[in-house]
Structure formats: C-alpha cells, structure tokens
Amino acid sequence: MRVLVIGSGGREHALVWKIAQSPLVEKVYCCPGNAGISRVAECFSLPEDGYEGLVLFCQEQEIGLVVVGPEQPLADGLVDTYRQAGLTVFGPSAAAARLEGSKIFAKEFMLRHHIPTAPFSVFDQSANAVAHLENTPGPWVIKADGLAAGKGVIICHDCQEAVNAVRQIMDDHIFGKAGHRLVIEDMLRGEEGSFIVLTDGKNIVPLATSQDHKAVFNDDRGPNTGGMGAYSPAPVLEGPIKDTIMATIIKPTIRGMALEGIPFRGVLYAGLMIVDGEPFVLEYNVRFGDPETQPILTRLTSDLVPLLLGSARGDIPTGPLVWRDDFSIIVILTSGGYPGKYDQGFEISGLDQLEDSPDLVVFHAGTKPSSSGYLTAGGRVLGITALGPTIELTRQKVYEAVKRVHFDQCHYRTDIAAKALRRF
Numbered sequence: 302m303r304v305l306v307i308g309s310g311g312r313e314h315a316l317v318w319k320i321a322q323s324p325l326v327e328k329v330y331c332c333p334g335n336a337g338i339s340r341v342a343e344c345f346s347l348p349e350d351g352y353e354g355l356v357l358f359c360q361e362q363e364i365g366l367v368v369v370g371p372e373q374p375l376a377d378g379l380v381d382t383y384r385q386a387g388l389t390v391f392g393p394s395a396a397a398a399r400l401e402g403s404k405i406f407a408k409e410f411m412l413r414h415h416i417p418t419a420p421f422s423v424f425d426q427s428a429n430a431v432a433h434l435e436n437t438p439g440p441w442v443i444k445a446d447g448l449a450a451g452k453g454v455i456i457c458h459d460c461q462e463a464v465n466a467v468r469q470i471m472d473d474h475i476f477g478k479a480g481h482r483l484v485i486e487d488m489l490r491g492e493e494g495s496f497i498v499l500t501d502g503k504n505i506v507p508l509a510t511s512q513d514h515k516a517v518f519n520d521d522r523g524p525n526t527g528g529m530g531a532y533s534p535a536p537v538l539e540g541p542i543k544d545t546i547m548a549t550i551i552k553p554t555i556r557g558m559a560l561e562g563i564p565f566r567g568v569l570y571a572g573l574m575i576v577d578g579e580p581f582v583l584e585y586n587v588r589f590g591d592p593e594t595q596p597i598l599t600r601l602t603s604d605l606v607p608l609l610l611g612s613a614r615g616d617i618p619t620g621p622l623v624w625r626d627d628f629s630i631i632v633i634l635t636s637g638g639y640p641g642k643y644d645q646g647f648e649i650s651g652l653d654q655l656e657d658s659p660d661l662v663v664f665h666a667g668t669k670p671s672s673s674g675y676l677t678a679g680g681r682v683l684g685i686t687a688l689g690p691t692i693e694l695t696r697q698k699v700y701e702a703v704k705r706v707h708f709d710q711c712h713y714r715t716d717i718a719a720k721a722l723r724r725f
C-alpha cells in the first residue's frame with residue numbers, strides 16, 4: 302500500500318519512520334515533509350490550491366491511506382474533503398476536531414458529559430471578562446477560543462496582567478479571529494501528563510503514556526513552546542490512575558461525541574493535570590502530540606498501520622499492543638531565541654556519528670538540505686531520541702548524543718525526564 306502523510310515536523314518524521322517499517326507499506330509520501338523525512342519518504346511541496354489539491358494526486362498514485370499530522374488542516378475540514386473524494390483518511394472530521402479547535406466547545410462538552418476539568422467562564426465582550434477578573438481571586442488561565450499556534454493560553458497571577466491579556470486578545474486581536482471569544486478558568490496545580498488514544502469512534506486503543514516539557518528553560522521556566530522534550534512511559538500516569546483516566550475522561554469523551562452525533566475518529570490526546578492523584582483535562586488535542594509521538598512510537602513494536610487504517614474505516618483492531626520495555630526520551634534542539642525571534646540557516650554537524658546506534662533515532666523538525674548535510678530551518682530543529690532500560694541510563698545516553706550535535710545558537714533543556722526520576 303502507498304501512504305501519504307501530511308505535515309512537516311518531528312511528529313510527522315516519527316509517523317513516516319514508523320509507517321515505513323510496516324510490511325503492509327510499499328511507499329510513503331510526505332507533503333511537504335522536511336530534510337530528514339526525505340530520507341524515508343518522497344517529499345513534495347504543497348500545491349498552490351493547498352492540501353485539498355492533493356485529491357487528484359492520491360487518486361492517481363492509488364494512495365491507500367492518508368494521515369493528517371497537524372491540527373489546522375483537521376480543523377479546516379481536510380478529512381471531510383478527502384473522505385468525500387473516496388479516500389481512506391486517518392483523522393477526525395472538522396466537526397469532531399472542534400474538541401481542539403474551540404476551547405469553548407471543549408469546555409462546554411466536558412460540562413455536559415461530567416468530564417473533570419477546571420471551573421470556567423466564557424466571554425464574548427472584553428468588558429465582561431475584565432469585570433470577572435476584578436471580582437474573582439487569581440491566578441487565572443486565559444484561553445483564546447480558537448487555534449493560536451500553541452500561544453493562546455496565558456497564565457496570569459496578577460490582575461492587571463490578566464486584564465492586559467484580555468484586552469490584547471479581545472480588543473487588539475493578537476490572535477485574530479481565534480480571540481473573538483475566550484475562556485477564563487481556574488489554575489490547577491499538579492503534574493501534567495499526556496494520555497493519547499486511537500479510536501474509530503467507538504473502540505479505543507490507548508497508546509503508551511508520556512510527558513511533555515513545554516517551557517523553554519529548565520525547571521519549567523520561561524515562555525511555553527511547542528515542546529522541548531518528552532518521555533514515555535510517564536510514571537505520573539502509570540498504575541491504577543490509568544483506569545481512572547479511561548473511565549472518567551477517555552470513554553465519556555468518545556461516547557459523548559458519538560451521542561452528540563459527531564463520532565470522533567483518529568487520535569484523541571488528553572492533556573491532563575494530575576491534582577492530588579485525580580486527573581483533570583487541561584485541553585484536548587485531536588492529533589498526535591509533538592514531541593510525545595517520537596518517544597511513544599520508538600517504543601511501539603506493533604505495526605501502526607492496521608491501527609490507522611482501522612480507525613479510518615471504523616474497525617480498529619482492539620488486541621493489545623506490544624511495547625518495548627525501555628524508556629524513551631526525546632530532547633529537542635532549538636534555535637536560540639525560539640519561541641521568540643531566532644536566526645536560521647546554520648550548518649548542523651555531528652549527526653553522522655549517531656547513525657549506527659540502534660537505540661538512538663534523530664527526528665528532524667526544522668531542517669533543510671545543504672551541499673554538505675543539513676541547515677537549521679525552524680525554531681525546533683531536531684529531536685534526539687534514545688531508548689534505554691532505566692530513566693537514568695536513557696538520560697545519560699540521550700544527552701551524550703545531544704552533545705555530539707552542533708549548530709550555532711543551539712539551545713536545549715538539560716532536565717528532560719528529571720521529573721520521572723523524582724517518582725522512583
């Protein structure tokens with residue numbers, strides 16, 4: 302079978318890497334892909350008429366499965382377009398993708414289905430939001446309703462700071478249409494984890510647990526990024542709490558969507574806060590996490606393709622998945638300055654030294670080819686993933702590998718997976 306993956310980041314590199322290993326797959330295409338992905342898949346640029354323009358390509362190339370990586374094309378209804386054209390496509394419809402595309406939809410959905418989440422209020426006028434801030438104790442978590450490239454959540458400890466955030470979102474439109482309405486919710490304190498499942502709208506296959514590191518600097522300091530590193534499994538989500546998460550969050554979500562006439566197919570990613578041992582939903586994502594997918598898929602021994610196909614067709618195989626017992630840790634190397642302004646175009650060296658190690662995998666996020674190898678071409682540049690028998694040994698292995706790779710203005714966190722160590 303031929304498979305097309307849509308997207309260009311580290312997550313898509315991991316998906317392509319895993320899909321290409323399937324005995325069912327003859328060839329993988331990726332649009333637009335990146336320099337690392339082009340070593341495993343045939344990459345090509347986005348046509349002028351956008352992803353919708355790929356329908357003809359898929360029909361001509363007899364693509365048996367399309368996998369949509371990022372949230373924006375899902376929210377825009379790409380899966381609906383492809384399905385209408387008769388393609389087999391993995392991912393939720395636009396209606397179901399509202400779980401991620403509208404925070405208000407997600408919060409009200411959770412309220413309707415008694416799914417634990419932080420108490421919240423919804424606003425469509427800045428004056429009302431400001432009055433609410435002035436009459437409630439902080440801290441406050443302010444969330445633009447729509448997709449804002451991962452920047453739409455602002456945590457404020459100070460009332461004036463919160464008022465300014467509301468005014469910037471609703472009156473100055475810093476997130477455009479995404480900020481016409483917003484949610485203000487209570488701040489939850491605890492440890493975060495990512496619980497990711499595959500589903501065909503009815504049956505649910507949980508993937509391994511993981512934890513992301515969103516802040517740019519060690520000890521979770523500095524602004525949030527797309528993710529600076531992740532590991533799997535995440536001890537905070539292991540043990541009996543897994544059953545609680547399935548019973549109180551995942552199953553009610555899938556059942557609730559079906560009951561509301563918008564069955565959810567694809568990946569459901571619940572971003573959770575564990576507060577005194579109880580899980581609460583911070584947010585839903587309707588796509589694979591980036592970078593959580595990289596440590597998860599490097600541990601998955603089972604073939605991913607039958608799961609993706611089954612989810613798309615409505616008959617996902619529910620047999621248990623086989624996982625490597627190892628820990629897997631990814632450290633993201635970024636361009637200094639990210640998530641703000643940064644320079645790019647620097648030569649990357651040292652990657653060839655990592656090629657022969659079976660327990661190391663490099664996933665490219667923002668790179669482009671040069672005559673002598675690769676150049677940096679994005680905020681998140683590379684993710685180095687290592688597998689090992691214990692967290693300590695895996696941390697050692699991944700950071701030894703990270704130190705062999707060089708490019709100007711490179712930045713990475715040195716405490717990825719340190720939280721997991723504290724739990725043993």
Ligand code: AMP
Pocket residue numbers: 419442451452453454456486487488489490493515525572574583584
């Ligand atoms: P998002 O951009 O929706 O992924 O949210 C970004 C981050 O904001 C989450 O990963 C949490 O760290 C934080 N966050 C969101 N909601 C809350 C909340 N109610 N309490 C505490 N932190 C939150």
Ligand code: GLY
Pocket residue numbers: 513527528586589590591592593
């Ligand atoms: N790693 C966070 C996300 O994918 O949204």
